[in-house]
Amino acid sequence: MTALHVDRLAYAYPDGRQALFGVDLRVDAGERVAVLGPNGAGKTTLVLHLNGVLTAGSGRIEVAGLPVEKANLKEIRRRVGVVFQDPDDQLFMPTVRDDVAFGPANFGLRGAELEARVKQALDAVGMAEHAERSPMHLSGGQRRRVALATVLACDPEILVLDEPSANLEPVARRELAEVLLGLERTMLMVTHDLPYALQLCPRSVLIDDGVIVADGPTRELLADASLLAAHRLELPFGFRLD
Amino acid sequence: MDLLHRPGDTAVHRLPPQVKIVAAVLTVLCVVATPRTGFVAFALYFLVLSAVWVAARIPPGWLAARALIETPFVLLAFVLPFVASGPTVDVLGLALSEPGLLAGWNILVKGTLGVLVSLTLAATTAPRDLILGLQRLRVPAMVITIATLMLRYLDVIAAEARRMRTARISRGHDPRFLWQLGATARGIGTLFVRSYERGERVHLAMVSRGWSGVLPEEVRPARGAVWLAGLAPAVIAAGVLGATLLA
Numbered sequence: 001m002t003a004l005h006v007d008r009l010a011y012a013y014p015d016g017r018q019a020l021f022g023v024d025l026r027v028d029a030g031e032r033v034a035v036l037g038p039n040g041a042g043k044t045t046l047v048l049h050l051n052g053v054l055t056a057g058s059g060r061i062e063v064a065g066l067p068v069e070k071a072n073l074k075e076i077r078r079r080v081g082v083v084f085q086d087p088d089d090q091l092f093m094p095t096v097r098d099d100v101a102f103g104p105a106n107f108g109l110r111g112a113e114l115e116a117r118v119k120q121a122l123d124a125v126g127m128a129e130h131a132e133r134s135p136m137h138l139s140g141g142q143r144r145r146v147a148l149a150t151v152l153a154c155d156p157e158i159l160v161l162d163e164p165s166a167n168l169e170p171v172a173r174r175e176l177a178e179v180l181l182g183l184e185r186t187m188l189m190v191t192h193d194l195p196y197a198l199q200l201c202p203r204s205v206l207i208d209d210g211v212i213v214a215d216g217p218t219r220e221l222l223a224d225a226s227l228l229a230a231h232r233l234e235l236p237f238g239f240r241l242d
Numbered sequence: 243m244d245l246l247h248r249p250g251d252t253a254v255h256r257l258p259p260q261v262k263i264v265a266a267v268l269t270v271l272c273v274v275a276t277p278r279t280g281f282v283a284f285a286l287y288f289l290v291l292s293a294v295w296v297a298a299r300i301p302p303g304w305l306a307a308r309a310l311i312e313t314p315f316v317l318l319a320f321v322l323p324f325v326a327s328g329p330t331v332d333v334l335g336l337a338l339s340e341p342g343l344l345a346g347w348n349i350l351v352k353g354t355l356g357v358l359v360s361l362t363l364a365a366t367t368a369p370r371d372l373i374l375g376l377q378r379l380r381v382p383a384m385v386i387t388i389a390t391l392m393l394r395y396l397d398v399i400a401a402e403a404r405r406m407r408t409a410r411i412s413r414g415h416d417p418r419f420l421w422q423l424g425a426t427a428r429g430i431g432t433l434f435v436r437s438y439e440r441g442e443r444v445h446l447a448m449v450s451r452g453w454s455g456v457l458p459e460e461v462r463p464a465r466g467a468v469w470l471a472g473l474a475p476a477v478i479a480a481g482v483l484g485a486t487l488l489a
Contacts, residue, residue: 048446051450053446053449053450074452074454077449077450077451077452078452080450081450082447082450084443084446084447084450086443088401088440089440089443089444089446089447090444090447092444092448093370094368094369094370098370102448102451102453103451103452106451106452106453106454107452150451151451154451154452
């Protein structure tokens with residue numbers, strides 16, 4: 001089954017700057033795909049189209065068969081769970097529990113059902129014991145996992161992560177990877193962190209100048225030094241894949 | 243946000259927020275409507291408030307520290323007796339204007355009582371409950387949205403300001419001296435832009451989780467007995483006002 005189908009998606013910002021020039025992408029259910037690309041390549045613009053925050057200039061997007069259009073926005077936003085880059089943008093309620101309950105409550109869950117969903121999501125990221133704390137008082141890694149739980153609680157068809165490893169210490173980075181690998185969900189991960197993409201995503205697509213320039217097994221893409229160099233990407237010091 | 247809220251589990255804390263909001267508004271209305279010469283009435287209002295503080299276990303020192311927000315108005319109240327015209331009275335050898343004294347007293351007592359009532363409401367009600375209470379009172383959704391956003395932005399802006407201050411101090415800025423205030427002032431402009439941008443991102447993240455402008459939580463309607471108990475201070479205040487006006 002196709003979890004996500006992006007067909008010739010093009011978009012220009014209101015100021016006229018064209019960000020996407022016809023993106024084609026198909027992600028099957030259960031796949032984990034990394035979206036790689038230099039700064040300004042259009043990665044985040046693509047993400048904001050997936051849940052209908054930005055409206056396509058042309059082309060179309062379907063999430064598990066449902067087209068992204070105004071009439072379906074609520075259901076689309078339930079199906080596409082976006083975890084933003086900065087957890088501080090995502091967490092704003094007084095307690096972790098409230099924050100995790102925010103999404104599913106918006107989608108109509110109440111009472112015991114809501115409680116169960118919150119607990120399930122917090123268990124999945126290993127943060128159940130911190131439910132009553134304020135997100136402000138958590139460490140960076142913990143906040144990142146709570147941000148992930150806020151989206152998991154909506155039970156999305158596809159999880160979209162924007163730079164999940166940014167600003168994480170090595171241990172927190174590994175712990176997050178373990179949580180993500182244990183989720184068994186369709187995943188789209190936008191990142192500059194190439195080793196992280198290799199660890200988590202069997203498949204990668206490379207975006208530059210608003211189009212997909214490469215699509216294939218992550219290991220093959222990352223081993224192609226000339227491809228990476230042509231798009232302002234490179235493996236960190238000390239890494240070799242060839 | 244914890245600056246004004248004092249979490250607790252007293253009867254006052256447990257009252258539904260909508261009851262407390264109505265009680266606070268009514269009490270403030272009574273205070274404002276009281277003639278400035280109704281000295282006994284003001285003393286009684288203060289007594290009623292004190293009873294609420296005892297019930298809610300709010301120490302007077304905690305309230306006093308936060309009531310300082312009123313200081314500029316207090317200053318005005320103290321200036322009036324010296325600058326107003328009209329008949330004068332001698333106080334400690336100073337000729338003070340009588341209408342000035344009364345006007346000052348009017349500002350001082352009503353302002354103080356108003357601030358204290360608001361502080362009591364804020365101390366016993368979590369910010370989010372205040373918004374839920376407004377929702378329950380059928381305040382228009384747009385007003386609630388604005389209030390929610392403001393609540394959210396306050397923390398965001400405070401954190402942003404802290405980070406910018408740290409960055410300034412790390413580069414040798416020492417705002418103890420008046421001529422260095424310029425950097426702080428310019429920083430406020432930057433702060434606005436940065437807070438605005440972050441607010442945009444927070445909003446985006448909320449919309450992505452299905453937010454449609456209203457907090458999803460339900461506030462249970464309060465029973466009649468709860469309303470009666472919660473409104474008791476306001477009813478007493480109204481009684482005092484009535485007695486003062488009739489006397």
